[in-house]
Structures are given as C-alpha cells and as structure tokens.
Amino acid sequence: MSRPTLIAPSLLSADFARLGEEAQAMQAAGADWLHFDVMDGHFVPNLTLGPMAVKALRSWVQIPLDVHLMMAPVDPFVAEFAAAGADRLTFHPEAGPHPHRTAQLIRSHGMRVGIALNPGTPIAVAEELLDGVDLILAMTVNPGFGGQAFIEQMVNKIGRLRRLIDVSGHPIHLQVDGGINPQTAALATAAGADVLVAGTACFSGGAQAYAANIDRLRAGSPAPSA
Ligand code: DX5
Numbered sequence: 001m002s003r004p005t006l007i008a009p010s011l012l013s014a015d016f017a018r019l020g021e022e023a024q025a026m027q028a029a030g031a032d033w034l035h036f037d038v039m040d041g042h043f044v045p046n047l048t049l050g051p052m053a054v055k056a057l058r059s060w061v062q063i064p065l066d067v068h069l070m071m072a073p074v075d076p077f078v079a080e081f082a083a084a085g086a087d088r089l090t091f092h093p094e095a096g097p098h099p100h101r102t103a104q105l106i107r108s109h110g111m112r113v114g115i116a117l118n119p120g121t122p123i124a125v126a127e128e129l130l131d132g133v134d135l136i137l138a139m140t141v142n143p144g145f146g147g148q149a150f151i152e153q154m155v156n157k158i159g160r161l162r163r164l165i166d167v168s169g170h171p172i173h174l175q176v177d178g179g180i181n182p183q184t185a186a187l188a189t190a191a192g193a194d195v196l197v198a199g200t201a202c203f204s205g206g207a208q209a210y211a212a213n214i215d216r217l218r219a220g221s222p223a224p225s226a
C-alpha cells in the first residue's frame with residue numbers, strides 16, 4: 001500500500017475563458033498530471049473541447065496532459081491529439097469495434113494508453129487488453145458531467161482491478177474519476193487506486209485554495225470546517 005498517489009485535476013471544472021492560467025495555477029499547486037475531458041455530445045450527453053484546445057494549452061505547463069476521450073469514433077483523431085501534445089490518451093472500449101487496435105494506434109503515436117471502464121462495463125474488457133495499456137480508468141460516476149456523486153459500489157470494482165493488475169505484473173496505473181473528494185479518495189486509494197482525477201474538489205475556492213485542495217486529496221482527509 002505504499003504506492004504514491006498522483007493527483008490529476010480535471011480542467012472540466014476550470015474557468016474555460018482562462019484555461020492556460022488555470023492549468024498553470026494547478027501545476028504550481030502541485031498537480032501531477034492535468035486531466036482533460038473530451039466529450040462529443042453523443043457518446044456522452046455533453047460537449048466540451050478537442051485537440052485544438054489541447055494544443056493551445058500545451059505550452060502553458062510541463063506536467064503530463066492526461067486526455068480522457070468520451071467520444072466515438074476515436075481512431076480518426078489519435079494522430080491529431082498526438083500532434084497537439086497529449087501525453088496520455090484514455091478511451092472507452094465501447095467507442096469502437098476494435099479497442100485492441102485503438103490501443104495499438106495510440107501507442108504507435110508515442111502516447112501512453114488508457115482504457116476507461118464505465119460503472120456498468122465489466123472488468124473482463126480490460127483483462128483482454130492488459131498487455132497493451134498503461135492505465136485503467138475506473139469511472140466512479142457515469143461519464144458526462146462534473147459534480148456527480150461517487151458510486152460506492154465501485155470500491156469493490158477498484159479492488160478487483162487492483163488484483164488483476166498486480167497479478168499481471170505490468171506497471172499499469174489504476175485511475176479513478178468522478179465524485180472524488182477527500183473522503184472518497186481515501187476509499188479509492190485503500191482499494192488500490194493510485195491516480196485520482198478530481199474536478200470539483202480541486203477547483204473549489206479559487207486559485208488560492210488549489211494547493212490545499214490537492215494536499216487534502218493526497219492525504220485523503222476531510223476539509224477543515226470553516
Ligand atoms: C466526468 C469526467 C470527470 C469530471 C469529474 O465524466 O470524466 O473527469 O471532470 O468531475 P468531478 O470531480 O467534479 O466529479
């Protein structure tokens with residue numbers, strides 16, 4: 001249980017008119033990665049940003065850009081995300097008929113590969129892809145929106161994924177995303193997660209609160225009452 005916990009603030013909760021400054025503030029506050037949510041309006045019922053925004057952000061920070069694709073299809077856009085400067089590309093296996101091919105394509109463009117499992121997606125899907133992925137994302141909400149409540153039944157799934165990864169012997173990150181706050185972060189890390197994505201919990205309180213927000217997530221402790 002001594003693996004370090006990485007914090008990946010989700011820019012979905014940032015001020016979109018000041019995305020570069022927000023990214024810089026999060027880096028200065030101690031973020032390990034920046035999580036960037038791409039939503040296409042039909043794979044999930046919301047619409048956000050694409051490769052042009054990744055490209056615009058790239059020069060503002062040095063930490064890895066962790067791009068979470070909630071879109072279908074994925075393959076035609078992989079090269080564009082790589083050229084834009086994405087370091088990591090995570091996709092949902094339901095996005096196309098050939099997730100193994102998509103994983104290979106992402107890796108062939110020099111990016112780290114992530115596979116995202118919706119709350120209703122069985123872990124067996126990831127089991128078949130373990131050789132070709134660097135990260136498994138266990139969604140702890142149904143994807144599409146920030147600010148949703150953590151689905152507690154997912155703690156058991158996180159534990160099963162941790163055992164799957166450990167047995168595989170591959171150095172695969174186990175990331176969680178959705179409803180992560182200091183309390184749920186503690187549940188997720190105890191179950192085996194090592195990368196925490198958080199939007200609301202990282203960006204609340206404005207830039208002066210970002211470092212403390214990150215520290216509380218890392219420690220898995222509740223915010224002091226005001
Ligand atoms: C939701 C996105 C998340 C979102 C999390 O579909 O994938 O990354 O930003 O937001 P919070 O942390 O507010 O639940």
Ligand code: ZN
Pocket residue numbers: 010035036037068177197
């Ligand atoms: Zn996400």
